[in-house]
Amino acid sequence: MGALAFNWNDYVLVLPMTLLTLFALGILLIDLMIPPEAKWANAVTALIGVGFATAGVVKIQLWMHNTPSVSMGSRAMMGAMVVDRFALYFFYLFLAGTAISILMSMRYMTTEHENRGEYYSLMLLSVVGMMCMAAGYDIVLIFIGLELMAISTYVLVGFLRRERRSNEAALKYLLLGAFSSGIFAYGLSLLYGLTGSTNLSVINGEVARVLARDPRNPVAIVALLTTITGLLFKVAAVPFHQWAPDAYEGAPTCITGFMSVAVKAAGWAMLLRILLWGLYPLRAIWVPVLVFVSIATMTGANFAALTQSNTKRLLAYSSIAHVGYMLLGLIAGTAIEQNADGLKGILIYLLVYTFMNLGAFGVITSLRHRNVIGDELDDLNGLYSRAPVEAVLMLIFLLSLAGIPPLAGFWGKYFIFLSLVETGHYALASLGVLYSVFGLYYYLKMANAVFMGQPEEGRLPVSWSMRAALAVTAFATVLIGVMPERFIDSVNWSLGIASNPAVAQWVR
Numbered sequence: 001m002g003a004l005a006f007n008w009n010d011y012v013l014v015l016p017m018t019l020l021t022l023f024a025l026g027i028l029l030i031d032l033m034i035p036p037e038a039k040w041a042n043a044v045t046a047l048i049g050v051g052f053a054t055a056g057v058v059k060i061q062l063w064m065h066n067t068p069s070v071s072m073g074s075r076a077m078m079g080a081m082v083v084d085r086f087a088l089y090f091f092y093l094f095l096a097g098t099a100i101s102i103l104m105s106m107r108y109m110t111t112e113h114e115n116r117g118e119y120y121s122l123m124l125l126s127v128v129g130m131m132c133m134a135a136g137y138d139i140v141l142i143f144i145g146l147e148l149m150a151i152s153t154y155v156l157v158g159f160l161r162r163e164r165r166s167n168e169a170a171l172k173y174l175l176l177g178a179f180s181s182g183i184f185a186y187g188l189s190l191l192y193g194l195t196g197s198t199n200l201s202v203i204n205g206e207v208a209r210v211l212a213r214d215p216r217n218p219v220a221i222v223a224l225l226t227t228i229t230g231l232l233f234k235v236a237a238v239p240f241h242q243w244a245p246d247a248y249e250g251a252p253t254c255i256t257g258f259m260s261v262a263v264k265a266a267g268w269a270m271l272l273r274i275l276l277w278g279l280y281p282l283r284a285i286w287v288p289v290l291v292f293v294s295i296a297t298m299t300g301a302n303f304a305a306l307t308q309s310n311t312k313r314l315l316a317y318s319s320i321a322h323v324g325y326m327l328l329g330l331i332a333g334t335a336i337e338q339n340a341d342g343l344k345g346i347l348i349y350l351l352v353y354t355f356m357n358l359g360a361f362g363v364i365t366s367l368r369h370r371n372v373i374g375d376e377l378d379d380l381n382g383l384y385s386r387a388p389v390e391a392v393l394m395l396i397f398l399l400s401l402a403g404i405p406p407l408a409g410f411w412g413k414y415f416i417f418l419s420l421v422e423t424g425h426y427a428l429a430s431l432g433v434l435y436s437v438f439g440l441y442y443y444l445k446m447a448n449a450v451f452m453g454q455p456e457e458g459r460l461p462v463s464w465s466m467r468a469a470l471a472v473t474a475f476a477t478v479l480i481g482v483m484p485e486r487f488i489d490s491v492n493w494s495l496g497i498a499s500n501p502a503v504a505q506w507v508r
Contacts, residue, residue, distance in 0.1 A: 013076040013083040015056035017128045023049025024124040031117025039115040043106045046120035050099045057091045080138040089494035090134035090269045094127050097262035097354050100469050104254040104362050107463035126152035130266035139188045139198045157251040169250020176243040184230020190223035200278035208281040224282050234267035238297040241320045248316035257361030260319050261354040290327050297324030298435045305442045312375045332419035340497045342419035347491045349412030356400040359473030363394045366462050382455020391450045393474045398443040400477050403436050408480035
């Protein structure tokens with residue numbers, strides 16, 4: 001029993017998750033005691049919870065920094081999770097995305113007459129699941145975290161109970177999500193049967209030994225294909241993307257933004273953790289699969305985005321296209337042992353995407369007032385005359401999404417295309433650049449509506465919480481673009497690598 005006992009380090013390493021869980025339960029209790037006109041207290045309590053959880057992550061980071069034996073990470077909960085620099089980086093991403101989404105939600109949920117405590121509780125609980133996915137080193141814990149996040153998100157997508165399309169989106173998301181989770185669980189069970197363990201480190205070693213005896217072991221190949229199907233569904237890669245446009249359109253707009261950054265980042269954390277830490281010996285099989293999927297994702301999403309008249313569906317396909325670019329980074333990052341720019345590009349991409357995409361969804365969320373839903377392209381018409389500040393910010397976010405320098409979105413694409421060139425993937429690099437230019441068209445179509453469309457009458461009312469969310473996202477989008485050194489260093493820190501001297505000199 002002594003070997004199974006928890007120690008003080010375990011409790012320190014799960015402190016952010018514990019705090020988020022306590023605040024989520026506390027919000028449910030507070031919600032029963034406050035009158036309808038004071039429901040804003042739920043959002044404030046959720047923000048305080050995110051703040052406490054962030055302090056918990058800082059505490060872990062400082063503890064790791066001051067303890068040389070665990071400076072690169074520490075196992076916790078009997079080896080089921082590893083809190084390393086990679087996990088801490090994603091913890092910060094999840095908490096930043098959640099805090100901004102809460103600010104975006106305050107006025108929106110009041111307008112929708114759905115400002116309930118369980119909404120914020122589910123957001124916090126979904127972040128707990130995301131943290132388990134990022135830090136999980138045992139496939140059982142990763143799957144539990146995935147389901148906690150997914151079930152919370154299913155409910156949040158359908159939270160507008162009076163809206164038919166919200167209910168329909170939640171049902172589609174639930175059915176497709178359950179189906180993909182079943183396939184994913186089947187793949188994980190095959191890995192357990194093949195290796196006799198649920199620990200990623202043991203799975204990695206056992207798979208390597210199995211392949212040494214039989215390079216085309218059918219169980220290993222089926223396990224890989226079913227596992228990667230579940231992973232690609234969670235990041236919404238073609239052809240497993242069908243849920244994303246419907247879920248994005250039907251969900252409350254603030255939840256659409258939350259899903260597009262935090263849920264997407266959690267899917268990427270899980271994908272990288274499983275493929276790089278557990279199934280790396282099978283990279284000769286999964287890299288060609290990812291090449292096909294990345295090309296199909298960029299092609300299908302960019303062409304589908306051209307025909308969209310709903311801004312949430314358009315940004316959904318835009319989000320799917322960005323997954324294709326990030327898959328290129330994973331392909332290049334695993335091509336040769338010494339190249340880390342591809343993986344660096346993915347993490348930078350997720351960082352900048354958190355701010356620029358949430359900012360774009362924040363502007364769309366602010367269009368919701370009175371009887372105007374605000375998610376059609378025509379609703380952006382003449383935004384500059386109704387809310388000039390929000391219009392200019394929308395242009396910044398759209399140009400950043402297109403990868404135009406000197407905004408933040410440029411750096412994610414830069415490192416991914418750089419890694420493709422460094423590893424000799426010239427055709428993929430050319431295709432990625434081509435589709436980036438192609439994607440500029442539908443972003444400028446939105447910008448054209450903002451500045452050139454026929455305006456509606458009257459000013460657009462924007463709440464203080466939305467202004468705060470837009471200010472944070474715009475500031476981060478511009479700051480990362482203009483002064484990227486500190487953020488690139490944080491990505492290098494999370495991956496435990498040194499800066500590329502030539503790139504570092506060019507950035508300066």
